[in-house]
Amino acid sequence: MxxxxxxxxxxxxxxxxxxxxxxEDSYITTxxxxxxxxxxxxxxxxxxxxxxVFDQQDGLYKRLTVRSNIAFYRKWFGCQTPLAEILVLxxxxxxxxxxxxxxxxxxxxxxxxxxxxMSGVYPMIFQEPIHGADIRTINxxxxxxxxxxDNNTPVLVIVSNMEHALLLGDVAYKLQEKGxxxxxxxxxxxxxxxxxxxxxxxxxxxxxxxKVDDKVILFDPPEIDYIESQGGKAMIVINGESYAxxxxxxxxxxxxxxxxxxxxxxxxxxxxxxxxxxxxxxKNTYSLRIDNQIQSTIPLSRTKIQDIQEKFSxx
Amino acid sequence: xxxxxxxxxxxKDIKDFMKNMMLLTMPIIPVVLAxxxxxxxxxxxxxxxxxxxxxxxxxxxxxxxxxxTMMAEENEKKTLRGLILSPASFFDIIIGKSLVxxxxxxxxxxxxxxxxxxxxFLNVQAIIGLILLFLFFLLxxxxxxxxxxxxxxxxxxxxxxxxxxxxTPIIYSLGLNEGGMTIAIAETFPIMKxxxxxxxxSWSSIGIIAxxxxxxxxxxxxxxxxxxxxx
Numbered sequence: 001m002x003x004x005x006x007x008x009x010x011x012x013x014x015x016x017x018x019x020x021x022x023x024e025d026s027y028i029t030t031x032x033x034x035x036x037x038x039x040x041x042x043x044x045x046x047x048x049x050x051x052x053v054f055d056q057q058d059g060l061y062k063r064l065t066v067r068s069n070i071a072f073y074r075k076w077f078g079c080q081t082p083l084a085e086i087l088v089l090x091x092x093x094x095x096x097x098x099x100x101x102x103x104x105x106x107x108x109x110x111x112x113x114x115x116x117x118m119s120g121v122y123p124m125i126f127q128e129p130i131h132g133a134d135i136r137t138i139n140x141x142x143x144x145x146x147x148x149x150d151n152n153t154p155v156l157v158i159v160s161n162m163e164h165a166l167l168l169g170d171v172a173y174k175l176q177e178k179g180x181x182x183x184x185x186x187x188x189x190x191x192x193x194x195x196x197x198x199x200x201x202x203x204x205x206x207x208x209x210x211k212v213d214d215k216v217i218l219f220d221p222p223e224i225d226y227i228e229s230q231g232g233k234a235m236i237v238i239n240g241e242s243y244a245x246x247x248x249x250x251x252x253x254x255x256x257x258x259x260x261x262x263x264x265x266x267x268x269x270x271x272x273x274x275x276x277x278x279x280x281x282x283k284n285t286y287s288l289r290i291d292n293q294i295q296s297t298i299p300l301s302r303t304k305i306q307d308i309q310e311k312f313s314x315x
Numbered sequence: 316x317x318x319x320x321x322x323x324x325x326x327k328d329i330k331d332f333m334k335n336m337m338l339l340t341m342p343i344i345p346v347v348l349a350x351x352x353x354x355x356x357x358x359x360x361x362x363x364x365x366x367x368x369x370x371x372x373x374x375x376x377x378x379x380x381x382x383x384t385m386m387a388e389e390n391e392k393k394t395l396r397g398l399i400l401s402p403a404s405f406f407d408i409i410i411g412k413s414l415v416x417x418x419x420x421x422x423x424x425x426x427x428x429x430x431x432x433x434x435x436f437l438n439v440q441a442i443i444g445l446i447l448l449f450l451f452f453l454l455x456x457x458x459x460x461x462x463x464x465x466x467x468x469x470x471x472x473x474x475x476x477x478x479x480x481x482x483t484p485i486i487y488s489l490g491l492n493e494g495g496m497t498i499a500i501a502e503t504f505p506i507m508k509x510x511x512x513x514x515x516x517s518w519s520s521i522g523i524i525a526x527x528x529x530x531x532x533x534x535x536x537x538x539x540x541x542x543x544x545x546x
Binding site: 059068071115 | 323
């Protein structure tokens with residue numbers, strides 16, 4: 001199959017900008033946006049492009065077993081992959097004889113994945129596929145994406161969570177009122193030729209300033225969970241709340257290094273003290289789980305895994 | 316039309332039928348009714364009207380009701396979304412479901428007729444009459460199933476179908492004037508025409524039932540057009 005050209009130039013929407021995008025069949029494309037924008041985008045895709053968006057709002061046959069459901073959809077969509085292989089691919093083989101109404105939400109979600117996988121729709125567009133899913137389910141989804149790219153099916157994933165966009169996509173875009181922009185993913189840190197001007201200030205620095213409306217709030221470095229870059233601005237994240245900073249990520253990275261902060265991704269600096277878990281996804285991608293109330297996960301670059309293992313003396 | 320898709324729907328709906336208590340109890344109604352009438356008859360042969368009452372109950376409570384419940388459930392639980400890729404696949408769904416309904420109706424009707432004695436039905440007109448009646452109720456069920464959005468709504472729609480078309484022979488026990496309007500109208504209804512065809516082997520009565528079937532087909536077509544333009 002060939003790359004799919006997505007053209008949303010003819011739409012009249014208040015907030016959705018017009019753009020065109022080629023969804024390649026050799027890698028996964030993700031679009032990150034806020035939820036309002038996402039709603040508009042999905043609407044535009046369904047109405048203007050009359051495309052199917054997999055949003056898991058359609059029903060499954062709750063009285064039937066997992067196997068019966070999958071067998072039905074497989075036959076209906078005329079899928080060539082053997083039934084047993086599908087069950088294993090989505091880690092459903094142990095639940096094959098369980099009726100759907102007795103399955104957990106994660107198993108049901110994997111049945112959805114299987115259904116979408118077998119549907120053979122071109123191109124495949126997923127909306128929030130792994131939102132709230134557990135690690136096992138996310139892994140089956142990543143495996144499925146791998147299979148789809150092997151079959152040269154163009155795949156687009158629409159998410160409202162930057163971490164998910166970076167985890168799932170080989171190429172991630174950010175959709176804003178201004179238009180569609182690619183988020184640079186990999187980390188050839190070539191622009192770190194910093195001019196060391198504020199060395200004196202660094203030594204006396206104990207607090208990190210952030211602006212909320214007109215006030216300036218000063219944070220203790222240890223209470224910060226992580227810092228992420230949003231549109232060139234660094235944002236301090238503490239328990240899911242973001243506070244804007246005036247400096248860029250590269251500037252703040254230098255200052256926070258001595259407090260045990262680490263640049264784990266092009267757009268993230270993490271407080272190593274707060275890392276609870278290093279998650280290894282399939283296809284060699286990694287995330288860090290932060291020890292806060294909402295258990296946020298942030299991406300960890302492939303090239304930084306060595307470094308981080310050394311830091312935690314794992315090697 | 317795609318045989319593989321039809322058989323996929325057929326297999327799925329048979330499995331689903333076996334697990335659905337609401338549908339599973341329906342085919343039992345005519346069987347129970349047949350048992351009761353058989354007892355009441357004390358071994359004598361039942362009047363034709365009562366036999367056709369059982370036939371009417373089978374077709375309305377099993378054929379029409381199963382069909383509309385199955386379709387309404389797919390509507391209600393949004394399982395149709397994602398299945399319908401083209402109008403052609405929609406017909407595959409209807410044909411698959413009709414086969415399931417047909418099978419269940421046949422079993423239920425055969426069992427109830429065995430109980431009260433199947434001999435009166437072994438002639439051409441009676442059998443053609445039964446087949447036409449089945450088609451009439453099936454098409455009616457599909458039509459209603461197309462526009463009903465929930466299972467609860469189908470119970471309401473089922474009532475007029477059952478009382479008007481299923482229980483028509485009961486009209487004689489209401490004590491109405493023999494030559495009156497109501498009786499005259501009721502006698503043109505499909506079940507009554509089937510009784511007539513059975514009684515005096517008349518082909519014209521069969522023709523009138525066939526007209527009813529065409530009417531039901533028209534009704535289904537209108538419902539289909541309406542739901543197709545709604546989306």
